Amino acid sequence: xxxxxxxxxxxxxxxxxxxxxxxxxxxxxxxxxxxxxxxxxxxxxxxxxxxxxxxxxxxxxxxxxxxxxxxxxxxxxxxxxxxxxxxxxxxxxxxxxxxxxxxxxxxxxxxxxxxxxxxxxxxxxxxxxxxxxxx
Numbered sequence: 356x357x358x359x360x361x362x363x364x365x366x367x368x369x370x371x372x373x374x375x376x377x378x379x380x381x382x383x384x385x386x387x388x389x390x391x392x393x394x395x396x397x398x399x400x401x402x403x404x405x406x407x408x409x410x411x412x413x414x415x416x417x418x419x420x421x422x423x424x425x426x427x428x429x430x431x432x433x434x435x436x437x438x439x440x441x442x443x444x445x446x447x448x449x450x451x452x453x454x455x456x457x458x459x460x461x462x463x464x465x466x467x468x469x470x471x472x473x474x475x476x477x478x479x480x481x482x483x484x485x486x487x488x489x490x
Contacts, residue, residue: 367414367461407452423460458489
């Protein structure tokens, strides 16, 4: 039984969130939404550095297509900036934090690429490329 794109995206976001936690970040929210304005995939902090990280996760079933980060165009970047302002308005305790926008590109590992693309199945073996300060 194959799983849908939403489930694959959620699995990729969970995988990225776990990776950040292992690196000492705190996940504050996953899939934070503001009314009908949009969603931030992952919001994290690194309190020791007073750093707030807004992370956009992009999954591709194959690394052979365009880079996942290219899907975060100027319009998406502006939407994330606006959503961050809404978040900070609602969560004033983070206003003193520096803000960093990351993009996490997630693709299946090479050994699982054929399996993931043929069955549309999310794999625990994913490659993650985080672009810090992406925009």
